[in-house]
Amino acid sequence: MAVKPTVSISVIRRLPRYYRFLGDLAKAGINRISSRELSERMGLTASQIRQDLNCFGGFGQQGYGYNVSSLREEIARILGLDNQLNTILIGVGNLGRAIVSHLDFGQRGFNLTAVFDNNPELCGTTIAGMTIMDPSMLEEYCSAHPTQVAILTIPRTAAEALSERLIQCGIRCFWNFSHYDFNLDYENVVVENVHLTDSLMTLGYRVNEYLRTQQTKTEE
Amino acid sequence: MAVKPTVSISVIRRLPRYYRFLGDLAKAGINRISSRELSERMGLTASQIRQDLNCFGGFGQQGYGYNVSSLREEIARILGLDNQLNTILIGVGNLGRAIVSHLDFGQRGFNLTAVFDNNPELCGTTIAGMTIMDPSMLEEYCSAHPTQVAILTIPRTAAEALSERLIQCGIRCFWNFSHYDFNLDYENVVVENVHLTDSLMTLGYRVNEYLRTQQTKTEE
DNA sequence: TAGATTGTTAATCGATTAACAATC
DNA sequence: TAGATTGTTAATCGATTAACAATC
Known part of the structure; x- marks a missing residue:
């Protein structure tokens, strides 16, 4: 073919x-x-x-x-919206919480099956019907439940520390909100980055450029 | 020049x-x-x-x-990181909360001065040292405090409903997390879009494509 | 059939990469 | 001075736009 x-x-x-x-x-x-x-x-x-x-x-x-x-x-x-990809999320801070509660994963081709957070106060509590697990459970969970995608709503240091374990768990696809650069450390991975800070700084440049043009117009 | x-x-x-x-x-x-x-x-x-x-x-x-x-x-x-742009945020849901609390606006060239939310239970409470205001205060606030940038962490319908008022308030630059398309309704605006759903769906396509290549490899 | 609009090829435009003279 | 590496021009590559024959 x-x-x-x-x-x-x-x-x-x-x-x-x-x-x-x-x-x-x-x-x-x-x-x-x-x-x-x-x-x-x-x-x-x-x-x-x-x-x-x-x-x-x-x-x-x-x-x-x-x-x-x-x-x-x-x-x-x-887009494969019917093909439900098994997905876990790591990091239930405000951002992780926003993503779990506001995005309709089922409608987008994903099946969010588990969430992890290393905050002991969060572990055991539930969000969107899932019990938050400690990241020490990752290996056990993934061997029982084959997982294609991990969402990383954690800081960069945490992402760096976890990356090798996630790869070992067989996960090759990431929705990455951290500033850790997967592509540089692993080949043959799929990484969709959402870098909010970069987006904000890009906006800043464009706003300043816009304000300069406005100023020029006024001076004419 | x-x-x-x-x-x-x-x-x-x-x-x-x-x-x-x-x-x-x-x-x-x-x-x-x-x-x-x-x-x-x-x-x-x-x-x-x-x-x-x-x-x-x-x-x-x-x-x-x-x-x-x-x-x-x-x-x-x-990037203009020294030029502090006066900025307001509208919508203190989980996403807005994540943005207010985790991004260091000062270091990125922005000065976050006020936050708004139409939930009466949130109005009057504080976040990051700011008292959350009702959106009905927008006009009053902006005439007293010239504002260059608005961050929209609200649903699309809310963004559509507010857009005209924000423009009237003199705001022309937006960090837009809603699915409302500013560019189509207003010219001479600066809009940096962060469309999480679009990013997720793009990831889905790429993951499915990746899984197909893996399958092909196995079949060989 | 006549009109409308696609699918597709060709032309243009812009962004990335390569090459190398300038120069620290 | 010799070696290294920039700044910049030229070549390549890819993406967007234009044009038009095919066809519903």
């Missing part, structure tokens, strides 16, 4: 947004849309939308456009 | 990471580094590092490399 050429990460990162917009359209009772109209609503070019979608197949129909709900289903399939 | 050509967002987004690595090096007592060695530590090319830095000036020295602490200071200056 021919190896399917991998789709670029830029395209993949746009898929969730398409999925969201298509959901909104469906909710609004719209069942047909052209790439041009979708592009106007989303602030993209129609070309880009057609190129993106055609990485995965021809989902539209000439002269008609795309069927909203069937395109949405196609994207759900591409 | 000639208009400085704006630096591409790809470069800007790498600056916080450079800043972090340079901090680590400084902490480790290293005070000199070449682009090649830094590139190996960070998993980039030396060319890219030199190109990135030279968007802002020649900070290195031929035959020597870069001075760690002075390069770090240059990047701090470029």
Whole structure:
């Protein structure tokens, strides 16, 4: 079988947004849309939308456009929203708590099965129906319950200290909120980083740049 | 004065990471580094590092490399870490709480001055030394305290409902955790989006792709 | 059929990498 | 001075946009 050429990460990162917009359209009772109209609503070019979608197949129909709900289903399939990935979360601070309680993992293709925290006061208490476990239970838990993904809502030092054990537990995929760099220490891992501090600093640069342009305008 | 050509967002987004690595090096007592060695530590090319830095000036020295602490200071200056931007946060749920308590705004160029939440049970209580206010106080607060940035840790519907008022309050820059699309409704705004759900779904795609390659390997 | 809109190829644009002269 | 490494120009690569024939 021919190896399917991998789709670029830029395209993949746009898929969730398409999925969201298509959901909104469906909710609004719209069942047909052209790439041009979708592009106007989303602030993209129609070309880009057609190129993106055609990485995965021809989902539209000439002269008609795309069927909203069937395109949405196609994207759900591409993203693997039905394939429930067994997932654990480590670090039940405010951020971990926010993630456990506000994200609907089931709807996103994940099955959150266990949460860990090394705070003895938290261990044994429950969150979203799960009993918080001590990280010393990691190995035992993972050998009994094969796990594909770990969410790390812990500080960098804790992530560094745990990384080797998580790899030993067979986990290769991480949603990483810490500033620990998995990619540098392990090959053949999948890491999606969310670096809030980096995002904040990027915002800072852009705000200062914006304020400079405003100042210049006033001076003119 | 000639208009400085704006630096591409790809470069800007790498600056916080450079800043972090340079901090680590400084902490480790290293005070000199070449682009090649830094590139190996960070998993980039030396060319890219030199190109990135030279968007802002020649900070290195031929035959020597870069001075760690002075390069770090240059990047701090470029990011505007000294220029404290007055900032408010709206939505003191778990996510807002995590952000208020775990990010060091002062060190990142921001001055968090007020927090708002429409939950009557939270209003009047304090967090990080600030008394949580009702959003009805927004206009009054902003006219008394000029504010450049708003952090939105609220659901999409709440963000939609508040957007016009925030714009009226003179705020044009947003750290947006909601799924509301500012860019589509307002021009001349700076929006840094953090879409956790999108990030999670992107991870899902990548994990499934990874699992497929592993399966193929086993079959061979 | 005529009109609309896709799928896809070609052109453009921008970002990354390579190369090397300048220079510490 | 010789060696090392930058700053910068040129080459490559990839992503976005434009164009249009295919076709519903």
